Amino acid sequence: MPVLEDYKGQPPAWCPGCGNYSILKAFKETVVELGIEPYQFTIVSGIGQASKFPHYLKCNTFNGLHGRTLPVATGIRLANHEMLVFAVAGDGDCYGEGGNHLMHAMRRNINVNLFVHDNQIYGLTKGQPSPTSLEGMVTKNHPFGVFSEQLNPMALAVALDCSFVARGFAGEIEHLKELMKSAILHKGFSLLDILQPCVTFNKINTYEWYKKRVYKIEPEYSPDDRINAFTRALEWGDRIPLGVIYRNKRQILEERIPVIRDMPLVKQKFDASKIEDTLRDFS
Amino acid sequence: MPVLEDYKGQPPAWCPGCGNYSILKAFKETVVELGIEPYQFTIVSGIGQASKFPHYLKCNTFNGLHGRTLPVATGIRLANHEMLVFAVAGDGDCYGEGGNHLMHAMRRNINVNLFVHDNQIYGLTKGQPSPTSLEGMVTKNHPFGVFSEQLNPMALAVALDCSFVARGFAGEIEHLKELMKSAILHKGFSLLDILQPCVTFNKINTYEWYKKRVYKIEPEYSPDDRINAFTRALEWGDRIPLGVIYRNKRQILEERIPVIRDMPLVKQKFDASKIEDTLRDFS
Amino acid sequence: MDYSIKIGGEAGQGIQTIGDTLAKVFSRFGYHVFTHQDYESRVRGGHNFYQIRIADHLVMTSREKIDIIVALDLDSITLHEKEVSPRGIILYDSSLIGQVPMSGEQAVARLDMPLLELATKHGNKIMVNTVATGAVLGIFRLDLQILAQILETTFQKKGREVVESNIQAALSGYNHVIAHCKTCVFPLEPETSAAKQTMMLMSGIDAIGLGALSSGCKFYAAYPMTPSTGIMNYLAGKEKEFGIVVEQAEDEIAAINMALGASFAGVRSMTGTAGGGFALMVEGLSLAGMTETPLVIALGQRAAPATGLPTRTEQGDLLFAIHSAHGEFPRIVFAPGTPEQAFSLTNKAFDLAEKYQVPVFLIFDQYIADTLWTYKTFDVNPVVWNDYRLRGEEFARLNTYKRHAFTETGVSPLGVPGEARHVVVTDSDEHDEEGHIIEDAETRNKMVQKRLMRKLPLIRCEIKEPLYYGGSNPRIVIAGWGSTYGVMKEAVDFLSKKESIGLLHFSELYPFPSPSPLTQNYFSTLKNAQFTICIENNATGQFARLMRAETGFEFHEKIHKYDGRPFLLEELAGEINARIGRL
Amino acid sequence: MDYSIKIGGEAGQGIQTIGDTLAKVFSRFGYHVFTHQDYESRVRGGHNFYQIRIADHLVMTSREKIDIIVALDLDSITLHEKEVSPRGIILYDSSLIGQVPMSGEQAVARLDMPLLELATKHGNKIMVNTVATGAVLGIFRLDLQILAQILETTFQKKGREVVESNIQAALSGYNHVIAHCKTCVFPLEPETSAAKQTMMLMSGIDAIGLGALSSGCKFYAAYPMTPSTGIMNYLAGKEKEFGIVVEQAEDEIAAINMALGASFAGVRSMTGTAGGGFALMVEGLSLAGMTETPLVIALGQRAAPATGLPTRTEQGDLLFAIHSAHGEFPRIVFAPGTPEQAFSLTNKAFDLAEKYQVPVFLIFDQYIADTLWTYKTFDVNPVVWNDYRLRGEEFARLNTYKRHAFTETGVSPLGVPGEARHVVVTDSDEHDEEGHIIEDAETRNKMVQKRLMRKLPLIRCEIKEPLYYGGSNPRIVIAGWGSTYGVMKEAVDFLSKKESIGLLHFSELYPFPSPSPLTQNYFSTLKNAQFTICIENNATGQFARLMRAETGFEFHEKIHKYDGRPFLLEELAGEINARIGRL
Numbered sequence A, B: 001m002p003v004l005e006d007y008k009g010q011p012p013a014w015c016p017g018c019g020n021y022s023i024l025k026a027f028k029e030t031v032v033e034l035g036i037e038p039y040q041f042t043i044v045s046g047i048g049q050a051s052k053f054p055h056y057l058k059c060n061t062f063n064g065l066h067g068r069t070l071p072v073a074t075g076i077r078l079a080n081h082e083m084l085v086f087a088v089a090g091d092g093d094c095y096g097e098g099g100n101h102l103m104h105a106m107r108r109n110i111n112v113n114l115f116v117h118d119n120q121i122y123g124l125t126k127g128q129p130s131p132t133s134l135e136g137m138v139t140k141n142h143p144f145g146v147f148s149e150q151l152n153p154m155a156l157a158v159a160l161d162c163s164f165v166a167r168g169f170a171g172e173i174e175h176l177k178e179l180m181k182s183a184i185l186h187k188g189f190s191l192l193d194i195l196q197p198c199v200t201f202n203k204i205n206t207y208e209w210y211k212k213r214v215y216k217i218e219p220e221y222s223p224d225d226r227i228n229a230f231t232r233a234l235e236w237g238d239r240i241p242l243g244v245i246y247r248n249k250r251q252i253l254e255e256r257i258p259v260i261r262d263m264p265l266v267k268q269k270f271d272a273s274k275i276e277d278t279l280r281d282f283s
Numbered sequence C, D: 001m002d003y004s005i006k007i008g009g010e011a012g013q014g015i016q017t018i019g020d021t022l023a024k025v026f027s028r029f030g031y032h033v034f035t036h037q038d039y040e041s042r043v044r045g046g047h048n049f050y051q052i053r054i055a056d057h058l059v060m061t062s063r064e065k066i067d068i069i070v071a072l073d074l075d076s077i078t079l080h081e082k083e084v085s086p087r088g089i090i091l092y093d094s095s096l097i098g099q100v101p102m103s104g105e106q107a108v109a110r111l112d113m114p115l116l117e118l119a120t121k122h123g124n125k126i127m128v129n130t131v132a133t134g135a136v137l138g139i140f141r142l143d144l145q146i147l148a149q150i151l152e153t154t155f156q157k158k159g160r161e162v163v164e165s166n167i168q169a170a171l172s173g174y175n176h177v178i179a180h181c182k183t184c185v186f187p188l189e190p191e192t193s194a195a196k197q198t199m200m201l202m203s204g205i206d207a208i209g210l211g212a213l214s215s216g217c218k219f220y221a222a223y224p225m226t227p228s229t230g231i232m233n234y235l236a237g238k239e240k241e242f243g244i245v246v247e248q249a250e251d252e253i254a255a256i257n258m259a260l261g262a263s264f265a266g267v268r269s270m271t272g273t274a275g276g277g278f279a280l281m282v283e284g285l286s287l288a289g290m291t292e293t294p295l296v297i298a299l300g301q302r303a304a305p306a307t308g309l310p311t312r313t314e315q316g317d318l319l320f321a322i323h324s325a326h327g328e329f330p331r332i333v334f335a336p337g338t339p340e341q342a343f344s345l346t347n348k349a350f351d352l353a354e355k356y357q358v359p360v361f362l363i364f365d366q367y368i369a370d371t372l373w374t375y376k377t378f379d380v381n382p383v384v385w386n387d388y389r390l391r392g393e394e395f396a397r398l399n400t401y402k403r404h405a406f407t408e409t410g411v412s413p414l415g416v417p418g419e420a421r422h423v424v425v426t427d428s429d430e431h432d433e434e435g436h437i438i439e440d441a442e443t444r445n446k447m448v449q450k451r452l453m454r455k456l457p458l459i460r461c462e463i464k465e466p467l468y469y470g471g472s473n474p475r476i477v478i479a480g481w482g483s484t485y486g487v488m489k490e491a492v493d494f495l496s497k498k499e500s501i502g503l504l505h506f507s508e509l510y511p512f513p514s515p516s517p518l519t520q521n522y523f524s525t526l527k528n529a530q531f532t533i534c535i536e537n538n539a540t541g542q543f544a545r546l547m548r549a550e551t552g553f554e555f556h557e558k559i560h561k562y563d564g565r566p567f568l569l570e571e572l573a574g575e576i577n578a579r580i581g582r583l
C-alpha cells in the first residue's frame, strides 16, 4: 500500500496561498486512499501553473504542450488501457488552446480523467483572461474588460454527452477528494472542473468570492438526467453548484476497438511472420 | 436591386444530385430577395466541397484553410463591421478541424452568419467520417464503424449560448431560405446547420433518410428559452427538427469595442501626428 | 516493346478501375508496368487521366507519346490527341462523348466503337469500363483469361451473374476491336508473355503502409489529407490481423500528439499527412524533439502553398521538413524514389526513430504515392526489427531509472511506463535527467549536448550515401532526390547513348550524407564532372540549396518543374539535352 | 565611468520595480543606461535578477563584473558574490534573508542594512523596494529629487500620503548608506550629471509596439506568450487613442487567421508570438503567401525546443522562420539588434508587407525584448507610410478588377472589399487572376511566376546590406545577427585596442543581402579577412548555415551559447580572444 511519502515530488513553484496546493494535497490523498502506486498511473499535463502539477508528486508523467493534454492522454490509453491516465490542465490550456480536443475526447469517451484547475485566468503568463474569466474583467491587454461570454464548461460537457461531469473547489478538500475518487472510479471520460483561486492575478474570484457562492449539490439530485443536468450546469453567479452534475454509462472507446478488447496494444507482440502473406494483396 | 444573373459564378464542380446545389440556389435567392449586392458581403470558406461555394456565385470571397473560416470572418468583421460576413463550411471543416474556433466565436458573439453544409461525411477527401457521422458508419478507414458519439451541433450551440441556432435541410429550399433570411437579419452570431445529402459518399443519410425524419418546428415553439431549446436540440433520430431552435439578444462584439462603436476600423484614418506625444511614455 | 496507354475521362467514370485492371492484367502476364495518375480535386466531372506503360523491361516513368487513348470524355481527345504516336489510336464511343471534331495537323487513327451499346447489351451502362478494358486487350490480342480472373475476384460478392456478364462484356469489347479494326494490332514480344513470372504491382503509398506494418507499427493517428490518406486506409484494413490501432484524429495537432502519447506508452507509432497538415504538427514535432519520443511522420507533398493544387505533385517541402519547428534538435529525413525504397526506408525510419529517440520523416509526394510499379518479388525479409525499449524484467531489474539520463551516446533508456515500479517522466520544458523542469544553465547545456550534439554524429553514420547510376567519371552528372528517381534514371539511359552521363539520387537526405573520408566518396563524382544539373519538381531548387548549405557545392544548372505535374521521360531528357547543348 | 548594479531576489519581490526605477533615475539625470533581465518561469519564488549598467558613454550590453548587488534573497549573494568587482559592495538585510555565510576566497564588502525596519517605519514592508532604491542612490550620492518625481507619478493614484511615505522611505535608505558606510561611494562623472539632457529609456518590445503604432497598424490578434505579450499589452493601451483593435484569440491559429481576415478587409494588421506559438501559425503563413495578404509577424525566440526555458533567450528560430510552411512563396525576415532597429524595422516590415503583399517577420528574442536602452531622442519622424491599397474613388473608377491580376512586377492591385462595386476574391487553392480555383498547368505556372519569381528580385532590392563597424581591411571579422549586436559591438571596441577587428551585423536577413555589384560589397570585407567568426546565441549556427547556403562562404570559427542566457561583454570578448589565440 502506498503512503503519502511515496508521492513526494519536486518543491512546488507556485505562489504561497495558491489554490493549486490544495488540489495537490487532495490528489495525493486520493491516490493513497485508493491504493494506487506511482508507477500505475500517468499524468499528462499541458503548460501553465496547473500543468506543473505532476512534477510535484511522483508518477509517470508526460508534461506536454500547452493545450494538448487530451490527444496525448488518448494515445496513451489506446496504447495501454491498463494504465490509469489523468490529464491535468489549466482553464486556458483546456478550454482555450485545447478546446477542440476537449470536444472530441468527450465524443470518443476515452477513459481519461481530466482535472481542470480553473482559476479563471492565465496564471503563468501573468494575468490575461481565460475562457472562464468573468465578463468585464479588466487586465493589461483588456483595458475595457472582457467582452466574450464566460465559457460554461459544465454546460458544454453536458451538451457533448460527456460521461462524467463534475465541479470541485480547492477550498473544499474533502469534497474534492470524493469527486476525484468518483471520477477515477467512473468508467468513461471524466471532466472535473476545479475552482482554484489564483491569489496573484485573479483579484475577483478569490477564496471569499467562491466561498460565498459555492454549495454542494443536494444528495437527492440525480445526475443521470441530461436536461436536469443542463439546467443545473447553467447555474453560476450567486450560487455555484459543486458535485457531480451529469453522468452516463456510455461504453468507453477502449472497449469498442476489437483489436484491444482482450489485451492492451503495448502487450501484443509483433508477429513479423504474417507479413509475407500480405504480399498476396499486390499480385 | 440585384437580380439572379448578377450572382452567376464559376460552373460548380459538385456531383450531380449533390445537396449543395440546393443550398446554392437558396442562398442566391435569399440575397437577391433581400436586395444585397455582391460587393456588399463577403463569404469566408474553408476547404471541402461545401467550401467551394463562394466560387459558384459572385461576391467578395476569402476561401481560406480547412477549418479556419471563423477566425478570418472575425478579423474581417472587426476591421469592417459594415460588411455582411458569411462563413460557409463543411461539417468536417467546422466541427472537426475548426471546432475550437466555433466555440469561441459563439462566446465572442461576433455578427457572422455561419452556414454549415452538414453532409455527415468528409466529401472532398472521399468519404471519411466527420464529427456528425452516425455511430457505426463503416468507411475505408473505419472498417469496424465509427465509435465516437455523433456530435450534436445544436446542443453544443445552445450550451455555448450561441445567439442564433437553427437547422435547415437542402431538400426544403423555401424553408431554408427563410432560415437564411432570419440568420442574416438576426444581430449576433448565427449557426445554421444545413442537412445536405452527399449522394456519392454518404449512403446512409440520403434524401430519403432525411425526408422521412425531418419536421418543421411548430410555430408555437419559442426559441427564447434555453432549457427548452436544449431539449429540442437533443432531438435526433426518428424525428429531426428543422427551424430556429434557439435565439437570444446578446450584444454583439462589434458594438462592445469602444474604438469601433462609431466607425468601422477600415474607415478610420491613421493619424501619425499623435505618435510624437507617445514618446513621453518613455522618459 | 514499350507501349503507353492513356485512359481519360471525368472523375467518377471509373478510369482508375480500367487503369488498375489493365495494369494488373499485364503484370500478371509478366510484363513490366508503370502507371501514373492525374486528377483534379473533385469527385465527379472535370478531366482526369490514368497513364500506363507496358514493356518487356523495367520501366519507372511515364512517356510523352501515347499509343492508345481510351477516351471516356471529349477532353481526352481534344487535350491529348497531340500526344498520340504515329502508330497510335484513340478508342471512344461517340454515343457517349458526342461528335469528335476533326483533329489538327496530322490525322490520328480513331476507333469509334459502341462501348455503351455493348455494355447495355450485357448488363448495364456501368459496364462500359469492362467493355473498354476488353477492347484494349483486343488490340494486344492478349488472352482474356487473366481479365476473367480479375473480374471474378472483383465482382464475386455481387454474384455469379454479375461476374459472367462482365466477362461477356469484356469479350464483346475484345471481339469488336478484332472485327472492326484490322490495323489495331500492337504486337507483344512473344517470349515475354505467358512464360514469364507474374509480377507484383506496388504503389508508393502502399509500400509505405506495408513498410509500417513490417516494422511493427502499432498505432497510426492521422487526419485525412491527400496524398497521405492511403496509408491510413491500408493500415486500417490490417488492424485486426496485425494488432494495430488506427485513429482518425479531430485535427492534425491531435494526430501528432496522439502518436506521441502512444509512443510514450510503449508502442511504435506513426502519423501521416500532407504539407498543410504537417504545418499544424510543427509544434508537436518540437515536442517529439524535446521529449525524445520516437515518431515516424509520413509527409506527402503536393503543389502548394496553402491548399494549392491539392491532388497534384510537388517537391516543395524538403527545406520545410528539415527546418520546421522552433529550437534545435536532431531529426532524420528520408525521401524514397521507388516503392521499394519507400518500403525499406519506412522500415529504417522506424528503426532509427526508436534507436535514437528522434522524429523521422518520410517525405513523399502525390506522384510517387499514386504510381504503380512492377516487381518480380518484393523482399520483406531483410527488415530490421529491434525493440529498443526497456520492458518487463529488464526494466524491473534496474535499481534506479532516469528517463533522460546522461549517457555517452546521448541515448537515454526508453522505459515503458507501468512495466516496472519506476516512473517514466518527460517534459516539454527543459528538464533534468529524471525529466523534471529545470532553470539552470548547467543542466540546460548538458541536455542540449546529450540530445543534440552527442546523438547527431551517431545518426549521421547511419545515413547511406546517395545512389550513383552511370559509368565511371561521367562528364555530366544529374542529381535529384525522392520521387524523380525513375524519370532521372531513364533519362540517363536515354541520354547515355550519346553522352557520358550519370545520376546521383538522394533518398537519405538529412542528416545530409556529407562527403567524408570514411564513406565512398560520391562527392568527387560530382566535383569531377564537367557539368552538373540539379533536377527538382519545385520552383526554387530546395535540394540544390541544401547541398550548398551542407557542402558549399553549387550546381551548374537547375531544371525545375512546378506546375503540379511530374516530369515525363522525353520532357526531362529534352531539358537536359538543351542545357548540355548550351555548354 | 561604467558601473553595474544587480538586483536579485525572488519572483514577486519587486526587483523589476527597483531596476526600472533606478534605470529611470539615471537616465533622467542624463546617464547612459543599459539593463537586462533574468527570470524563471514562475510568478513567485525562485531566483531572478535585474542588471543595470550606468555609464557616461553609450552602452549596449551587460558586463560580468558587478559593482553593487542589491540582494533581496540569499541566492543573490551565494550565486553572484563571485561576480562582484574589487571595489564592489553587496547591500542586503539579514532580517530579510537570514544570516549570510562567509564568502569564499576573497572578502567582498557587504552592507547589512535594515531595509525592512526602515520600510516598516515609514509605512509597510512593501516599501523595502523604495528603501533599497534610496540606498543605491545614496551610494552614488545622487540627488533624490528625480526619484521623488518618479515616486510621485507611480503612487499618485494611491494618494498624497503614500507618495510622501515612499519619499521618506527612500530618504531613509539614502541616509542610512551615507551614515553607515563611509567607503560606499561611487563617484559619478560630475560633468555628466545635471547638465546633461534627459535620456529616454526604450525596451526592445516597446520599440516594436511603438513601431507598429507609428506604421498605422490597426489590428493586432495574438495569444499570450512570453516574450511577445508586451506588444499586445502596449497596443491594447493605445486602442482608443489610435483606433486599434487588439483581440486575444483562442489560440495562435485563430490569431494569424484573424490578422489575415482584418488585412483582407483593408487594415494593416499584425500578430505576435513565440517560437512554439508560431509553430501553430505555419499553415496560416502559407495562406498569407498564397492569398498574397500583407501580414507582419513578430516572432519572439526563447530557449527551445518545445516549451524549453520559456522565459529565457535564444536565437534558435532563424532557419525555421525562413523555411517554415509548405510550398514556395516570398517572405521577408528582419531581426533587430537594438530598440532603434526594432522600431525602424517594424516600420519597414509594415511597408514592405503591404507593398509586396507578403508576410514579413520581425524575429526578436527574450533578451532584446526585455533590455532597456537609453536614447537622447527617438526619431519617429522618418517613418514611411504609404497606403498601397485601392480604396474609394480610385477603386470605384476601375472598369474591371482582378485581385490577382498578372502584372509586370508580380504585384496585383489590393482592393478593399466593399469600397467599390468590384468583388475581391482570393483563394488558398491555386487560382486565376480573379481569384477562382484552377487546375490547369498554364495558370499555375503563371501564378508561381507572378507570386514568387517576379516579386522576389524586387524585394531583394529593398534589403539593406549588413551594418559594418570597425576600421577598414580588418584582419578579423566577427559576424552575427539580431540581438547580439550590442555585445558584439562592445566586444569590437574592447578588442580593437589590440586587434584589427570589425563587426558585420545582419538585421535584414531574408531575402539574404547577397553580395552584388550594385550594392556596396560587404562580402569583400568578409572574404579578405584572415579570420572570421560567426557568433550566435544558439547551438547549431543557423546564420552560418544560411550564409553558406546563400553565398557558399564558410566562417573559420563559430561561437555558440545555448544555455538560455545572453552573452556578456567580457565573456564574448574572452571567447573571441581565445579563438584568435589559437590562430
Ligand SMILES: Cc1ncc(C[n+]2csc(CCOP(=O)(O)OP(=O)(O)O)c2C)c(N)n1
Pocket: A047, A048, A049, A050, A051, A065, A066, A089, A090, A091, A092, A093, A094, A117, A119, A121, A122, A123, A124, A125, A130, D223, D224, D225, D226, D252, D276, D277, D280, D307
Ligand atoms: C502554444 C502556446 N501558446 C502559448 C503559450 C504560453 N502560455 C503558457 S501557460 C499559458 C496560459 C496559462 O493559463 P492556464 O492554462 O489557465 O494555466 P494557469 O497558469 O492559469 O494554471 C500560456 C498562454 C504556450 N506555452 N504555448
Ligand SMILES: Cc1ncc(C[n+]2csc(CCOP(=O)(O)OP(=O)(O)O)c2C)c(N)n1
Pocket: B047, B048, B049, B050, B051, B065, B066, B089, B090, B091, B092, B093, B094, B117, B119, B121, B122, B123, B124, B125, B130, C223, C224, C225, C226, C252, C276, C277, C280, C307
Ligand atoms: C489542414 C488540412 N487538413 C486536411 C485537409 C484535407 N481535407 C480537405 S477537405 C476535408 C474534409 C472535407 O469534409 P467537410 O469539411 O465535411 O466538407 P465536405 O467536402 O464534406 O463538404 C479534408 C480533411 C486540408 N485541406 N487541410
Ligand code: SF4
Pocket: A013, A014, A015, A017, A018, A019, A020, A049, A119, A123, A124, A197, A198, A199, A200, A201, D043, D044
Ligand atoms: S500565479 Fe496564480 S495560479 Fe499561478 S501559482 Fe500564483 S496564485 Fe497560483
Ligand code: SF4
Pocket: B013, B014, B015, B017, B018, B019, B020, B049, B119, B123, B124, B197, B198, B199, B200, B201, C043, C044
Ligand atoms: S462528394 Fe458528396 S458532398 Fe461532394 S459534391 Fe459529391 S455529392 Fe456533394
Ligand SMILES: [Mg+2]
Pocket: A048, A090, A091, A092, A117, A118, A119, A120, A121, A122, A123, A130
Ligand atoms: Mg488558469
Ligand SMILES: [Mg+2]
Pocket: B048, B090, B091, B092, B117, B118, B119, B120, B121, B122, B123, B130
Ligand atoms: Mg462534409
